[in-house]
Amino acid sequence: MMGAGKTTIGRHLARSLGRKFVDLDLALQERCGVQVATIFEIEGEAGFRRRETALLDEYSQCSNVVLATGGGAVLAAENRKYLKDRGVVVYLRASGDELYRRVARDRHRPLLQTENPRARLLELLGQRTPLYDEVADVVYDTGSLPVPHVVRTLISRLQNYRAPA
Numbered sequence: 001m002m003g004a005g006k007t008t009i010g011r012h013l014a015r016s017l018g019r020k021f022v023d024l025d026l027a028l029q030e031r032c033g034v035q036v037a038t039i040f041e042i043e044g045e046a047g048f049r050r051r052e053t054a055l056l057d058e059y060s061q062c063s064n065v066v067l068a069t070g071g072g073a074v075l076a077a078e079n080r081k082y083l084k085d086r087g088v089v090v091y092l093r094a095s096g097d098e099l100y101r102r103v104a105r106d107r108h109r110p111l112l113q114t115e116n117p118r119a120r121l122l123e124l125l126g127q128r129t130p131l132y133d134e135v136a137d138v139v140y141d142t143g144s145l146p147v148p149h150v151v152r153t154l155i156s157r158l159q160n161y162r163a164p165a
Helices: 006-017 024-032 036-059 077-086 096-103 117-135 147-159
Strands: 020-023 065-068 090-093 138-141
Touching: 006 020, 006 065, 006 147, 020 024, 024 036, 024 065, 036 065, 036 077, 077 117, 090 117, 090 147, 096 117, 138 147
Parallel strands: 020 065, 090 138
Antiparallel strands: none
């Protein structure tokens, strides 16, 4: 979910594990040469999601990578399959209030450019939470914990993770 810490924690986690870090939204921006908001303006959410799926297909086949998807990547069944079949999925969970606190001043969130961004965020969280739970191998409540603590705990949980038989 937007504001969960995927980019920040993912970058630190990758560094700690000696892996490459890829933020799917940033990779998409680099590939297209424009901001995500511009893709939304020109192609709408559907166009953005098509591009996101193609890039997720590509990057989810890479090894030794920590991949941070956009919060809405789980909306497509195809994306959920890529995630489940091709890696270990960590769901960084936070409350709606915490997520809103983190993104309230960010004007680069196309889905929150509404009259009531808090209500929209809570609506998105309600829609997406069951999908995050569906694909997650590891769920971690970030709350307001410091990044180094979250990364250490995730490394420990990932080292102890065993895929279901």
